[in-house]
Amino acid sequence: MIIELDSLDDSRLVDYTSLTDVALRKSLEAERGLYMAEGDKVIARAVNAGHTPRSFIMSKRWLEPLQPIIEQATGNSDGGDVPVYVASEELIEELTGFHVHRGALAAMNRPHLPELESFIGSHSSARRIVVLENLVNHTNVGAVFRSMAALGFDAVLLTDSASDPLYRRAVRVSMGTVFQVPWTRIENWPRSMQVLKDNGWITASLALRNDALTLDEFAQLPEVNAPDSKVALILGTEGDGLSNATIAHSDHAVVIPMAGEVDSLNVAAAGAVAAWELRLR
Ligand SMILES: C[S@@+](CC[C@H](N)C(=O)[O-])C[C@H]1O[C@@H](n2cnc3c(N)ncnc32)[C@H](O)[C@@H]1O
Known part of the structure:
Protein backbone atom coordinates (compact mmCIF):
# COMPACT_ATOMS: atom_id res chain seq x y z
CA MET A 1 0.00 0.00 0.00
CA ARG A 110 17.44 -10.28 7.54
CA PRO A 111 18.03 -13.59 5.79
CA HIS A 112 18.29 -16.66 7.98
CA LEU A 113 21.97 -17.54 8.50
CA PRO A 114 22.60 -21.30 8.60
CA GLU A 115 24.91 -22.92 11.13
CA LEU A 116 28.38 -23.84 9.94
CA GLU A 117 27.70 -27.58 9.48
CA SER A 118 24.65 -27.09 7.31
CA PHE A 119 26.29 -24.20 5.41
CA ILE A 120 29.30 -26.39 4.59
CA GLY A 121 26.94 -29.24 3.67
CA SER A 122 24.94 -27.10 1.27
CA HIS A 123 28.11 -25.78 -0.41
CA SER A 124 29.78 -29.13 -0.87
CA SER A 125 31.35 -28.13 -4.19
CA ALA A 126 33.07 -25.10 -2.62
CA ARG A 127 36.87 -25.16 -2.90
CA ARG A 128 38.00 -21.78 -1.61
CA ILE A 129 36.56 -19.88 1.34
CA VAL A 130 37.71 -17.10 3.62
CA VAL A 131 37.12 -16.71 7.36
CA LEU A 132 37.03 -13.18 8.85
CA GLU A 133 38.00 -13.23 12.50
CA ASN A 134 36.46 -10.23 14.29
CA LEU A 135 37.02 -7.67 11.50
CA VAL A 136 35.68 -4.44 12.97
CA ASN A 137 35.75 -2.15 9.98
CA HIS A 138 32.76 -2.20 7.59
CA THR A 139 34.91 -0.92 4.73
CA ASN A 140 37.26 -3.89 5.11
CA VAL A 141 34.38 -6.36 5.30
CA GLY A 142 32.89 -4.90 2.10
CA ALA A 143 36.28 -4.87 0.36
CA VAL A 144 36.92 -8.53 1.23
CA PHE A 145 33.55 -9.54 -0.24
CA ARG A 146 34.29 -7.64 -3.45
CA SER A 147 37.71 -9.29 -3.84
CA MET A 148 36.43 -12.75 -3.03
CA ALA A 149 33.63 -12.42 -5.59
CA ALA A 150 36.07 -11.14 -8.19
CA LEU A 151 38.70 -13.82 -7.52
CA GLY A 152 36.29 -16.75 -7.56
CA PHE A 153 36.10 -17.60 -3.86
CA ASP A 154 33.00 -19.57 -2.95
CA ALA A 155 31.97 -18.25 0.47
CA VAL A 156 32.78 -16.00 3.42
CA LEU A 157 32.50 -17.05 7.07
CA LEU A 158 32.39 -14.38 9.77
CA THR A 159 33.09 -14.95 13.45
CA ASP A 160 30.24 -13.74 15.63
CA SER A 161 31.80 -10.38 16.50
CA ALA A 162 32.89 -9.49 12.96
CA SER A 163 31.13 -6.44 11.50
CA ASP A 164 27.85 -6.77 9.66
CA PRO A 165 28.15 -7.32 5.87
CA LEU A 166 24.62 -5.87 5.51
CA TYR A 167 25.53 -2.53 7.09
CA ARG A 168 25.14 0.17 4.43
CA ARG A 169 28.84 1.07 4.22
CA ALA A 170 29.83 -2.61 3.83
CA VAL A 171 27.15 -3.14 1.18
CA ARG A 172 28.32 -0.08 -0.76
CA VAL A 173 32.04 -0.93 -0.62
CA SER A 174 31.29 -4.54 -1.60
CA MET A 175 29.54 -3.24 -4.77
CA GLY A 176 26.59 -5.42 -3.79
CA THR A 177 28.64 -8.66 -3.68
CA VAL A 178 27.39 -9.28 -0.12
CA PHE A 179 24.19 -10.36 -1.93
CA GLN A 180 26.12 -12.61 -4.29
CA VAL A 181 28.78 -14.46 -2.28
CA PRO A 182 27.22 -16.94 0.18
CA TRP A 183 28.10 -16.17 3.79
CA THR A 184 27.19 -17.05 7.33
CA ARG A 185 28.28 -16.49 10.93
CA ILE A 186 30.29 -19.02 12.90
CA GLU A 187 30.03 -19.53 16.62
CA ASN A 188 32.56 -20.91 19.10
CA TRP A 189 35.50 -19.84 16.98
CA PRO A 190 38.26 -21.09 16.87
CA ARG A 191 36.95 -24.40 18.27
CA SER A 192 34.50 -24.62 15.37
CA MET A 193 37.48 -24.68 12.99
CA GLN A 194 37.38 -28.42 13.63
CA VAL A 195 34.16 -28.60 11.58
CA LEU A 196 36.10 -27.26 8.60
CA LYS A 197 38.96 -29.70 9.16
CA ASP A 198 36.58 -32.64 9.56
CA ASN A 199 35.08 -31.72 6.19
CA GLY A 200 38.43 -31.80 4.42
CA TRP A 201 39.33 -28.12 4.54
CA ILE A 202 43.00 -27.12 4.80
CA THR A 203 42.96 -24.20 7.24
CA ALA A 204 45.53 -21.45 6.69
CA SER A 205 45.98 -18.55 9.12
CA LEU A 206 47.35 -15.47 7.40
CA ALA A 207 49.70 -14.27 10.09
CA LEU A 208 52.87 -12.24 10.44
CA ARG A 209 54.93 -14.98 12.04
CA ASN A 210 58.62 -15.69 11.54
CA ASP A 211 57.91 -19.42 11.48
CA ALA A 212 55.08 -19.12 8.90
CA LEU A 213 55.27 -20.55 5.39
CA THR A 214 55.47 -17.85 2.76
CA LEU A 215 52.37 -17.62 0.56
CA ASP A 216 54.39 -19.08 -2.37
CA GLU A 217 55.54 -22.04 -0.26
CA PHE A 218 52.01 -22.69 0.95
CA ALA A 219 50.52 -22.50 -2.56
CA GLN A 220 53.07 -25.06 -3.75
CA LEU A 221 52.33 -27.67 -1.07
CA PRO A 222 51.14 -30.83 -2.88
CA GLU A 223 47.90 -30.98 -0.85
CA VAL A 224 47.12 -27.32 -1.66
CA ASN A 225 48.09 -27.72 -5.31
CA ALA A 226 45.97 -30.87 -5.69
CA PRO A 227 43.11 -30.37 -8.18
CA ASP A 228 40.42 -31.07 -5.57
CA SER A 229 41.99 -29.19 -2.64
CA LYS A 230 39.74 -27.22 -0.31
CA VAL A 231 41.43 -24.21 1.28
CA ALA A 232 40.03 -21.97 4.04
CA LEU A 233 42.03 -18.73 4.39
CA ILE A 234 41.69 -17.07 7.81
CA LEU A 235 42.13 -13.30 8.12
CA GLY A 236 42.63 -11.48 11.43
CA THR A 237 41.25 -8.33 12.96
CA GLU A 238 42.73 -4.98 11.95
CA GLY A 239 44.56 -4.08 15.15
CA ASP A 240 45.81 -7.23 16.82
CA GLY A 241 45.67 -9.74 13.99
CA LEU A 242 44.68 -13.37 14.58
CA SER A 243 44.48 -14.83 18.07
CA ASN A 244 47.19 -17.26 19.09
CA ALA A 245 44.53 -19.93 19.57
CA THR A 246 43.39 -19.57 15.96
CA ILE A 247 46.92 -19.80 14.62
CA ALA A 248 47.64 -22.82 16.83
CA HIS A 249 44.45 -24.64 15.70
CA SER A 250 44.99 -24.05 12.00
CA ASP A 251 46.97 -26.40 9.75
CA HIS A 252 49.38 -23.70 8.59
CA ALA A 253 50.46 -20.15 9.32
CA VAL A 254 51.10 -18.28 6.08
CA VAL A 255 52.83 -14.93 5.60
CA ILE A 256 53.02 -12.56 2.65
CA PRO A 257 56.64 -11.34 2.94
CA MET A 258 56.77 -7.56 3.38
CA ALA A 259 59.30 -5.19 1.76
CA GLY A 260 60.22 -1.59 2.49
CA GLU A 261 60.03 -1.99 6.27
CA VAL A 262 56.24 -2.07 6.07
CA ASP A 263 54.76 -4.06 8.97
CA SER A 264 51.68 -5.48 7.32
CA LEU A 265 49.09 -5.08 4.58
CA ASN A 266 45.57 -3.85 5.12
CA VAL A 267 43.54 -6.98 5.87
CA ALA A 268 41.42 -6.71 2.71
CA ALA A 269 44.56 -6.24 0.60
CA ALA A 270 46.18 -9.29 2.25
CA GLY A 271 43.04 -11.31 1.51
CA ALA A 272 43.06 -10.25 -2.16
CA VAL A 273 46.74 -11.12 -2.63
CA ALA A 274 46.28 -14.55 -1.04
CA ALA A 275 43.03 -15.22 -2.93
CA TRP A 276 44.78 -14.50 -6.23
CA GLU A 277 47.69 -16.80 -5.41
CA LEU A 278 45.36 -19.61 -4.30
CA ARG A 279 42.81 -19.23 -7.11
CA LEU A 280 41.70 -22.31 -8.98
CA ARG A 281 43.43 -22.57 -12.33
C1 LIG B 1 46.53 -5.22 9.60
S1 LIG B 1 46.81 -6.89 9.86
C2 LIG B 1 47.07 -7.02 11.61
C3 LIG B 1 48.46 -6.74 11.98
C4 LIG B 1 48.80 -7.24 13.37
N1 LIG B 1 49.64 -6.31 14.01
C5 LIG B 1 49.45 -8.61 13.29
O1 LIG B 1 50.59 -8.74 13.74
O2 LIG B 1 48.84 -9.55 12.77
C6 LIG B 1 45.24 -7.66 9.75
C7 LIG B 1 45.28 -9.02 9.16
O3 LIG B 1 45.71 -8.95 7.81
C8 LIG B 1 46.42 -10.11 7.46
N2 LIG B 1 47.76 -9.69 6.99
C9 LIG B 1 48.15 -8.42 6.79
N3 LIG B 1 49.39 -8.39 6.29
C10 LIG B 1 49.80 -9.68 6.20
C11 LIG B 1 50.98 -10.31 5.73
N4 LIG B 1 52.01 -9.61 5.29
N5 LIG B 1 51.05 -11.66 5.76
C12 LIG B 1 50.01 -12.40 6.21
N6 LIG B 1 48.85 -11.85 6.65
C13 LIG B 1 48.75 -10.52 6.63
C14 LIG B 1 46.48 -10.99 8.68
O4 LIG B 1 45.45 -11.96 8.65
C15 LIG B 1 46.22 -10.01 9.80
O5 LIG B 1 45.65 -10.63 10.93
Missing part, protein backbone atom coordinates in the same frame (compact mmCIF):
# COMPACT_ATOMS: atom_id res chain seq x y z
CA ILE A 2 1.32 3.43 -0.90
CA ILE A 3 1.26 5.89 2.00
CA GLU A 4 2.03 9.54 1.28
CA LEU A 5 3.65 11.19 4.30
CA ASP A 6 3.58 14.87 5.08
CA SER A 7 4.79 14.49 8.66
CA LEU A 8 6.84 11.99 10.64
CA ASP A 9 4.05 11.42 13.11
CA ASP A 10 3.58 7.73 12.28
CA SER A 11 4.67 5.02 14.69
CA ARG A 12 5.27 2.59 11.81
CA LEU A 13 8.31 4.67 10.80
CA VAL A 14 10.29 3.51 13.83
CA ASP A 15 12.40 1.13 11.71
CA TYR A 16 13.93 4.16 10.00
CA THR A 17 14.89 6.22 13.03
CA SER A 18 18.21 6.51 14.86
CA LEU A 19 20.06 5.18 11.86
CA THR A 20 23.13 7.36 12.30
CA ASP A 21 24.17 5.89 15.62
CA VAL A 22 26.10 2.85 14.42
CA ALA A 23 25.96 0.93 17.68
CA LEU A 24 22.29 1.61 18.30
CA ARG A 25 21.42 0.86 14.75
CA LYS A 26 23.29 -2.40 14.84
CA SER A 27 21.58 -3.61 17.98
CA LEU A 28 18.14 -2.39 16.90
CA GLU A 29 18.44 -4.03 13.53
CA ALA A 30 19.72 -7.27 14.98
CA GLU A 31 16.92 -7.30 17.53
CA ARG A 32 14.24 -6.73 14.92
CA GLY A 33 16.00 -8.82 12.32
CA LEU A 34 16.21 -5.94 9.89
CA TYR A 35 18.75 -4.21 7.72
CA MET A 36 18.52 -1.14 5.51
CA ALA A 37 18.94 -1.40 1.75
CA GLU A 38 19.76 2.03 0.32
CA GLY A 39 19.21 3.14 -3.26
CA ASP A 40 17.45 1.46 -6.18
CA LYS A 41 20.37 -0.76 -7.20
CA VAL A 42 21.00 -2.17 -3.71
CA ILE A 43 17.27 -2.70 -3.14
CA ALA A 44 17.07 -4.58 -6.46
CA ARG A 45 20.08 -6.75 -5.56
CA ALA A 46 18.62 -7.54 -2.15
CA VAL A 47 15.26 -8.50 -3.69
CA ASN A 48 16.97 -10.56 -6.40
CA ALA A 49 18.84 -12.40 -3.63
CA GLY A 50 15.44 -13.44 -2.25
CA HIS A 51 15.39 -11.07 0.73
CA THR A 52 11.95 -9.75 1.67
CA PRO A 53 11.06 -6.13 2.49
CA ARG A 54 9.20 -5.02 5.59
CA SER A 55 8.57 -1.55 4.14
CA PHE A 56 9.96 0.98 1.68
CA ILE A 57 10.41 4.74 1.94
CA MET A 58 11.26 6.92 -1.04
CA SER A 59 10.84 10.30 -2.60
CA LYS A 60 8.12 10.60 -5.23
CA ARG A 61 10.41 10.52 -8.24
CA TRP A 62 11.72 7.06 -7.26
CA LEU A 63 8.28 5.46 -7.04
CA GLU A 64 7.90 4.75 -10.75
CA PRO A 65 11.42 3.37 -11.37
CA LEU A 66 11.13 1.16 -8.28
CA GLN A 67 7.69 -0.23 -9.07
CA PRO A 68 8.97 -3.36 -10.92
CA ILE A 69 11.16 -4.20 -7.90
CA ILE A 70 8.31 -3.51 -5.47
CA GLU A 71 6.14 -5.82 -7.55
CA GLN A 72 8.83 -8.51 -7.69
CA ALA A 73 9.28 -8.33 -3.91
CA THR A 74 5.64 -8.15 -2.88
CA GLY A 75 3.65 -9.46 -5.83
CA ASN A 76 1.93 -6.10 -6.14
CA SER A 77 3.10 -2.86 -7.81
CA ASP A 78 1.79 -0.81 -4.86
CA GLY A 79 3.43 -3.16 -2.32
CA GLY A 80 0.23 -4.98 -1.29
CA ASP A 81 0.43 -5.40 2.50
CA VAL A 82 3.96 -3.97 2.59
CA PRO A 83 3.92 -0.19 3.28
CA VAL A 84 5.52 1.97 0.59
CA TYR A 85 6.02 5.38 2.22
CA VAL A 86 6.42 8.32 -0.11
CA ALA A 87 7.84 11.53 1.37
CA SER A 88 9.98 14.51 0.39
CA GLU A 89 13.77 14.00 0.43
CA GLU A 90 13.94 16.56 3.29
CA LEU A 91 11.48 14.56 5.38
CA ILE A 92 13.33 11.30 4.71
CA GLU A 93 16.60 12.96 5.72
CA GLU A 94 14.97 14.31 8.89
CA LEU A 95 13.67 10.82 9.68
CA THR A 96 16.87 8.87 9.08
CA GLY A 97 19.42 11.54 10.01
CA PHE A 98 21.45 11.13 6.81
CA HIS A 99 21.22 11.92 3.13
CA VAL A 100 19.66 8.86 1.55
CA HIS A 101 21.58 7.75 -1.53
CA ARG A 102 19.34 7.80 -4.63
CA GLY A 103 16.29 8.75 -2.58
CA ALA A 104 15.03 5.30 -1.57
CA LEU A 105 15.41 2.98 1.42
CA ALA A 106 13.94 -0.40 2.19
CA ALA A 107 13.74 -2.00 5.63
CA MET A 108 14.58 -5.59 4.73
CA ASN A 109 14.08 -8.72 6.80
Whole structure:
Protein backbone atom coordinates (compact mmCIF):
# COMPACT_ATOMS: atom_id res chain seq x y z
CA MET A 1 0.00 0.00 0.00
CA ILE A 2 1.32 3.43 -0.90
CA ILE A 3 1.26 5.89 2.00
CA GLU A 4 2.03 9.54 1.28
CA LEU A 5 3.65 11.19 4.30
CA ASP A 6 3.58 14.87 5.08
CA SER A 7 4.79 14.49 8.66
CA LEU A 8 6.84 11.99 10.64
CA ASP A 9 4.05 11.42 13.11
CA ASP A 10 3.58 7.73 12.28
CA SER A 11 4.67 5.02 14.69
CA ARG A 12 5.27 2.59 11.81
CA LEU A 13 8.31 4.67 10.80
CA VAL A 14 10.29 3.51 13.83
CA ASP A 15 12.40 1.13 11.71
CA TYR A 16 13.93 4.16 10.00
CA THR A 17 14.89 6.22 13.03
CA SER A 18 18.21 6.51 14.86
CA LEU A 19 20.06 5.18 11.86
CA THR A 20 23.13 7.36 12.30
CA ASP A 21 24.17 5.89 15.62
CA VAL A 22 26.10 2.85 14.42
CA ALA A 23 25.96 0.93 17.68
CA LEU A 24 22.29 1.61 18.30
CA ARG A 25 21.42 0.86 14.75
CA LYS A 26 23.29 -2.40 14.84
CA SER A 27 21.58 -3.61 17.98
CA LEU A 28 18.14 -2.39 16.90
CA GLU A 29 18.44 -4.03 13.53
CA ALA A 30 19.72 -7.27 14.98
CA GLU A 31 16.92 -7.30 17.53
CA ARG A 32 14.24 -6.73 14.92
CA GLY A 33 16.00 -8.82 12.32
CA LEU A 34 16.21 -5.94 9.89
CA TYR A 35 18.75 -4.21 7.72
CA MET A 36 18.52 -1.14 5.51
CA ALA A 37 18.94 -1.40 1.75
CA GLU A 38 19.76 2.03 0.32
CA GLY A 39 19.21 3.14 -3.26
CA ASP A 40 17.45 1.46 -6.18
CA LYS A 41 20.37 -0.76 -7.20
CA VAL A 42 21.00 -2.17 -3.71
CA ILE A 43 17.27 -2.70 -3.14
CA ALA A 44 17.07 -4.58 -6.46
CA ARG A 45 20.08 -6.75 -5.56
CA ALA A 46 18.62 -7.54 -2.15
CA VAL A 47 15.26 -8.50 -3.69
CA ASN A 48 16.97 -10.56 -6.40
CA ALA A 49 18.84 -12.40 -3.63
CA GLY A 50 15.44 -13.44 -2.25
CA HIS A 51 15.39 -11.07 0.73
CA THR A 52 11.95 -9.75 1.67
CA PRO A 53 11.06 -6.13 2.49
CA ARG A 54 9.20 -5.02 5.59
CA SER A 55 8.57 -1.55 4.14
CA PHE A 56 9.96 0.98 1.68
CA ILE A 57 10.41 4.74 1.94
CA MET A 58 11.26 6.92 -1.04
CA SER A 59 10.84 10.30 -2.60
CA LYS A 60 8.12 10.60 -5.23
CA ARG A 61 10.41 10.52 -8.24
CA TRP A 62 11.72 7.06 -7.26
CA LEU A 63 8.28 5.46 -7.04
CA GLU A 64 7.90 4.75 -10.75
CA PRO A 65 11.42 3.37 -11.37
CA LEU A 66 11.13 1.16 -8.28
CA GLN A 67 7.69 -0.23 -9.07
CA PRO A 68 8.97 -3.36 -10.92
CA ILE A 69 11.16 -4.20 -7.90
CA ILE A 70 8.31 -3.51 -5.47
CA GLU A 71 6.14 -5.82 -7.55
CA GLN A 72 8.83 -8.51 -7.69
CA ALA A 73 9.28 -8.33 -3.91
CA THR A 74 5.64 -8.15 -2.88
CA GLY A 75 3.65 -9.46 -5.83
CA ASN A 76 1.93 -6.10 -6.14
CA SER A 77 3.10 -2.86 -7.81
CA ASP A 78 1.79 -0.81 -4.86
CA GLY A 79 3.43 -3.16 -2.32
CA GLY A 80 0.23 -4.98 -1.29
CA ASP A 81 0.43 -5.40 2.50
CA VAL A 82 3.96 -3.97 2.59
CA PRO A 83 3.92 -0.19 3.28
CA VAL A 84 5.52 1.97 0.59
CA TYR A 85 6.02 5.38 2.22
CA VAL A 86 6.42 8.32 -0.11
CA ALA A 87 7.84 11.53 1.37
CA SER A 88 9.98 14.51 0.39
CA GLU A 89 13.77 14.00 0.43
CA GLU A 90 13.94 16.56 3.29
CA LEU A 91 11.48 14.56 5.38
CA ILE A 92 13.33 11.30 4.71
CA GLU A 93 16.60 12.96 5.72
CA GLU A 94 14.97 14.31 8.89
CA LEU A 95 13.67 10.82 9.68
CA THR A 96 16.87 8.87 9.08
CA GLY A 97 19.42 11.54 10.01
CA PHE A 98 21.45 11.13 6.81
CA HIS A 99 21.22 11.92 3.13
CA VAL A 100 19.66 8.86 1.55
CA HIS A 101 21.58 7.75 -1.53
CA ARG A 102 19.34 7.80 -4.63
CA GLY A 103 16.29 8.75 -2.58
CA ALA A 104 15.03 5.30 -1.57
CA LEU A 105 15.41 2.98 1.42
CA ALA A 106 13.94 -0.40 2.19
CA ALA A 107 13.74 -2.00 5.63
CA MET A 108 14.58 -5.59 4.73
CA ASN A 109 14.08 -8.72 6.80
CA ARG A 110 17.44 -10.28 7.54
CA PRO A 111 18.03 -13.59 5.79
CA HIS A 112 18.29 -16.66 7.98
CA LEU A 113 21.97 -17.54 8.50
CA PRO A 114 22.60 -21.30 8.60
CA GLU A 115 24.91 -22.92 11.13
CA LEU A 116 28.38 -23.84 9.94
CA GLU A 117 27.70 -27.58 9.48
CA SER A 118 24.65 -27.09 7.31
CA PHE A 119 26.29 -24.20 5.41
CA ILE A 120 29.30 -26.39 4.59
CA GLY A 121 26.94 -29.24 3.67
CA SER A 122 24.94 -27.10 1.27
CA HIS A 123 28.11 -25.78 -0.41
CA SER A 124 29.78 -29.13 -0.87
CA SER A 125 31.35 -28.13 -4.19
CA ALA A 126 33.07 -25.10 -2.62
CA ARG A 127 36.87 -25.16 -2.90
CA ARG A 128 38.00 -21.78 -1.61
CA ILE A 129 36.56 -19.88 1.34
CA VAL A 130 37.71 -17.10 3.62
CA VAL A 131 37.12 -16.71 7.36
CA LEU A 132 37.03 -13.18 8.85
CA GLU A 133 38.00 -13.23 12.50
CA ASN A 134 36.46 -10.23 14.29
CA LEU A 135 37.02 -7.67 11.50
CA VAL A 136 35.68 -4.44 12.97
CA ASN A 137 35.75 -2.15 9.98
CA HIS A 138 32.76 -2.20 7.59
CA THR A 139 34.91 -0.92 4.73
CA ASN A 140 37.26 -3.89 5.11
CA VAL A 141 34.38 -6.36 5.30
CA GLY A 142 32.89 -4.90 2.10
CA ALA A 143 36.28 -4.87 0.36
CA VAL A 144 36.92 -8.53 1.23
CA PHE A 145 33.55 -9.54 -0.24
CA ARG A 146 34.29 -7.64 -3.45
CA SER A 147 37.71 -9.29 -3.84
CA MET A 148 36.43 -12.75 -3.03
CA ALA A 149 33.63 -12.42 -5.59
CA ALA A 150 36.07 -11.14 -8.19
CA LEU A 151 38.70 -13.82 -7.52
CA GLY A 152 36.29 -16.75 -7.56
CA PHE A 153 36.10 -17.60 -3.86
CA ASP A 154 33.00 -19.57 -2.95
CA ALA A 155 31.97 -18.25 0.47
CA VAL A 156 32.78 -16.00 3.42
CA LEU A 157 32.50 -17.05 7.07
CA LEU A 158 32.39 -14.38 9.77
CA THR A 159 33.09 -14.95 13.45
CA ASP A 160 30.24 -13.74 15.63
CA SER A 161 31.80 -10.38 16.50
CA ALA A 162 32.89 -9.49 12.96
CA SER A 163 31.13 -6.44 11.50
CA ASP A 164 27.85 -6.77 9.66
CA PRO A 165 28.15 -7.32 5.87
CA LEU A 166 24.62 -5.87 5.51
CA TYR A 167 25.53 -2.53 7.09
CA ARG A 168 25.14 0.17 4.43
CA ARG A 169 28.84 1.07 4.22
CA ALA A 170 29.83 -2.61 3.83
CA VAL A 171 27.15 -3.14 1.18
CA ARG A 172 28.32 -0.08 -0.76
CA VAL A 173 32.04 -0.93 -0.62
CA SER A 174 31.29 -4.54 -1.60
CA MET A 175 29.54 -3.24 -4.77
CA GLY A 176 26.59 -5.42 -3.79
CA THR A 177 28.64 -8.66 -3.68
CA VAL A 178 27.39 -9.28 -0.12
CA PHE A 179 24.19 -10.36 -1.93
CA GLN A 180 26.12 -12.61 -4.29
CA VAL A 181 28.78 -14.46 -2.28
CA PRO A 182 27.22 -16.94 0.18
CA TRP A 183 28.10 -16.17 3.79
CA THR A 184 27.19 -17.05 7.33
CA ARG A 185 28.28 -16.49 10.93
CA ILE A 186 30.29 -19.02 12.90
CA GLU A 187 30.03 -19.53 16.62
CA ASN A 188 32.56 -20.91 19.10
CA TRP A 189 35.50 -19.84 16.98
CA PRO A 190 38.26 -21.09 16.87
CA ARG A 191 36.95 -24.40 18.27
CA SER A 192 34.50 -24.62 15.37
CA MET A 193 37.48 -24.68 12.99
CA GLN A 194 37.38 -28.42 13.63
CA VAL A 195 34.16 -28.60 11.58
CA LEU A 196 36.10 -27.26 8.60
CA LYS A 197 38.96 -29.70 9.16
CA ASP A 198 36.58 -32.64 9.56
CA ASN A 199 35.08 -31.72 6.19
CA GLY A 200 38.43 -31.80 4.42
CA TRP A 201 39.33 -28.12 4.54
CA ILE A 202 43.00 -27.12 4.80
CA THR A 203 42.96 -24.20 7.24
CA ALA A 204 45.53 -21.45 6.69
CA SER A 205 45.98 -18.55 9.12
CA LEU A 206 47.35 -15.47 7.40
CA ALA A 207 49.70 -14.27 10.09
CA LEU A 208 52.87 -12.24 10.44
CA ARG A 209 54.93 -14.98 12.04
CA ASN A 210 58.62 -15.69 11.54
CA ASP A 211 57.91 -19.42 11.48
CA ALA A 212 55.08 -19.12 8.90
CA LEU A 213 55.27 -20.55 5.39
CA THR A 214 55.47 -17.85 2.76
CA LEU A 215 52.37 -17.62 0.56
CA ASP A 216 54.39 -19.08 -2.37
CA GLU A 217 55.54 -22.04 -0.26
CA PHE A 218 52.01 -22.69 0.95
CA ALA A 219 50.52 -22.50 -2.56
CA GLN A 220 53.07 -25.06 -3.75
CA LEU A 221 52.33 -27.67 -1.07
CA PRO A 222 51.14 -30.83 -2.88
CA GLU A 223 47.90 -30.98 -0.85
CA VAL A 224 47.12 -27.32 -1.66
CA ASN A 225 48.09 -27.72 -5.31
CA ALA A 226 45.97 -30.87 -5.69
CA PRO A 227 43.11 -30.37 -8.18
CA ASP A 228 40.42 -31.07 -5.57
CA SER A 229 41.99 -29.19 -2.64
CA LYS A 230 39.74 -27.22 -0.31
CA VAL A 231 41.43 -24.21 1.28
CA ALA A 232 40.03 -21.97 4.04
CA LEU A 233 42.03 -18.73 4.39
CA ILE A 234 41.69 -17.07 7.81
CA LEU A 235 42.13 -13.30 8.12
CA GLY A 236 42.63 -11.48 11.43
CA THR A 237 41.25 -8.33 12.96
CA GLU A 238 42.73 -4.98 11.95
CA GLY A 239 44.56 -4.08 15.15
CA ASP A 240 45.81 -7.23 16.82
CA GLY A 241 45.67 -9.74 13.99
CA LEU A 242 44.68 -13.37 14.58
CA SER A 243 44.48 -14.83 18.07
CA ASN A 244 47.19 -17.26 19.09
CA ALA A 245 44.53 -19.93 19.57
CA THR A 246 43.39 -19.57 15.96
CA ILE A 247 46.92 -19.80 14.62
CA ALA A 248 47.64 -22.82 16.83
CA HIS A 249 44.45 -24.64 15.70
CA SER A 250 44.99 -24.05 12.00
CA ASP A 251 46.97 -26.40 9.75
CA HIS A 252 49.38 -23.70 8.59
CA ALA A 253 50.46 -20.15 9.32
CA VAL A 254 51.10 -18.28 6.08
CA VAL A 255 52.83 -14.93 5.60
CA ILE A 256 53.02 -12.56 2.65
CA PRO A 257 56.64 -11.34 2.94
CA MET A 258 56.77 -7.56 3.38
CA ALA A 259 59.30 -5.19 1.76
CA GLY A 260 60.22 -1.59 2.49
CA GLU A 261 60.03 -1.99 6.27
CA VAL A 262 56.24 -2.07 6.07
CA ASP A 263 54.76 -4.06 8.97
CA SER A 264 51.68 -5.48 7.32
CA LEU A 265 49.09 -5.08 4.58
CA ASN A 266 45.57 -3.85 5.12
CA VAL A 267 43.54 -6.98 5.87
CA ALA A 268 41.42 -6.71 2.71
CA ALA A 269 44.56 -6.24 0.60
CA ALA A 270 46.18 -9.29 2.25
CA GLY A 271 43.04 -11.31 1.51
CA ALA A 272 43.06 -10.25 -2.16
CA VAL A 273 46.74 -11.12 -2.63
CA ALA A 274 46.28 -14.55 -1.04
CA ALA A 275 43.03 -15.22 -2.93
CA TRP A 276 44.78 -14.50 -6.23
CA GLU A 277 47.69 -16.80 -5.41
CA LEU A 278 45.36 -19.61 -4.30
CA ARG A 279 42.81 -19.23 -7.11
CA LEU A 280 41.70 -22.31 -8.98
CA ARG A 281 43.43 -22.57 -12.33
C1 LIG B 1 46.53 -5.22 9.60
S1 LIG B 1 46.81 -6.89 9.86
C2 LIG B 1 47.07 -7.02 11.61
C3 LIG B 1 48.46 -6.74 11.98
C4 LIG B 1 48.80 -7.24 13.37
N1 LIG B 1 49.64 -6.31 14.01
C5 LIG B 1 49.45 -8.61 13.29
O1 LIG B 1 50.59 -8.74 13.74
O2 LIG B 1 48.84 -9.55 12.77
C6 LIG B 1 45.24 -7.66 9.75
C7 LIG B 1 45.28 -9.02 9.16
O3 LIG B 1 45.71 -8.95 7.81
C8 LIG B 1 46.42 -10.11 7.46
N2 LIG B 1 47.76 -9.69 6.99
C9 LIG B 1 48.15 -8.42 6.79
N3 LIG B 1 49.39 -8.39 6.29
C10 LIG B 1 49.80 -9.68 6.20
C11 LIG B 1 50.98 -10.31 5.73
N4 LIG B 1 52.01 -9.61 5.29
N5 LIG B 1 51.05 -11.66 5.76
C12 LIG B 1 50.01 -12.40 6.21
N6 LIG B 1 48.85 -11.85 6.65
C13 LIG B 1 48.75 -10.52 6.63
C14 LIG B 1 46.48 -10.99 8.68
O4 LIG B 1 45.45 -11.96 8.65
C15 LIG B 1 46.22 -10.01 9.80
O5 LIG B 1 45.65 -10.63 10.93
